Amino acid sequence: MTLTGKPRGEYAKTASRKREILEAGIEVFSTSGFRSGSIREIADKVGMSQAGLLHHFTNKNELLAGVLELRDNRSRAFIDFDAPLGVESLRGYLGLIEYNSSVRGLVELHCVLSAEATSPAHPAHDYFVERYRYVVESITNVFRRIDDAGLLADGVVPENAARALIALTDGLQVQWLLDSSSLDMVDEARRHLQPLLLVEL
Structure with missing residues (x-):
């Protein structure tokens, strides 16, 4: 007892x-x-x-x-942002995108609430501000580790690459929700990432 x-x-x-x-x-x-x-x-x-x-x-x-905590816990199971090899973190990111393709409700939750939460009065506003800060910082560090390993293409700026990847992912999710047959989110993300790297993703 x-x-x-x-x-x-x-x-x-x-x-x-x-x-x-x-x-x-x-x-x-x-x-x-x-x-x-x-x-x-x-x-x-x-x-x-x-x-x-x-x-x-x-x-x-x-x-x-x-x-929101439940959603985050599910996402964290796919990505180790602190993996010594940054490329492994990006592969985990692709794994998360693939998982999201199987859980439409979670994708809708993110798209709907992140849009609503742009209002400072929304109860999830601070959560999304902090979430994007954390994700941008984490993915920037991933690209920096890739750069330190000599595996980042010339001219790629880690923070710019991180913000572009997040923007791409969010945009793909909206397009996928509108017409899931029109694109494969994992393939599109991989096509975006591969030219940034000097190693196969």
């Missing part, structure tokens, strides 16, 4: 229920956005009352934070 007296099975059940709510949150926020997506709609998807949902997440902003 735990210190609170609750059996382990109850904790597992609570964790499982929270995961169900977060999955439903991804679905609702990715299609309706944060402002239009409602707690009631999310609660209905998991077959519980609003009061029951608010037992797990005290408000909509806390639920949004949980949804």
Whole structure:
């Protein structure tokens, strides 16, 4: 028995229920956005009352934070930004793009919320500002390690390459959401990256 007296099975059940709510949150926020997506709609998807949902997440902003954390945890499983060989980090980036091709809801979530969050009043504004800062810095360091290894093409500036890759990826996601049959995101990203490198990606 735990210190609170609750059996382990109850904790597992609570964790499982929270995961169900977060999955439903991804679905609702990715299609309706944060402002239009409602707690009631999310609660209905998991077959519980609003009061029951608010037992797990005290408000909509806390639920949004949980949804974004879940998305980030999934992404981090694909990329080691600190890998000694920067090329391996880029290969992981391509692996993440391939994974995203199989989870439309997560791609929609990113596109919808990142657009909404350009407003400073949006609860995810600071999150996205910090997220882009972190991603630009991390990918810049990846290109710097590639450069240090003598594997970056002449004239490629690491920070510029990082920002261009992020912009390309975001733009490809929007095009893919509009018509998934019109392009292969992994192939397009690889075609962009390969000329920047002196080694096969």
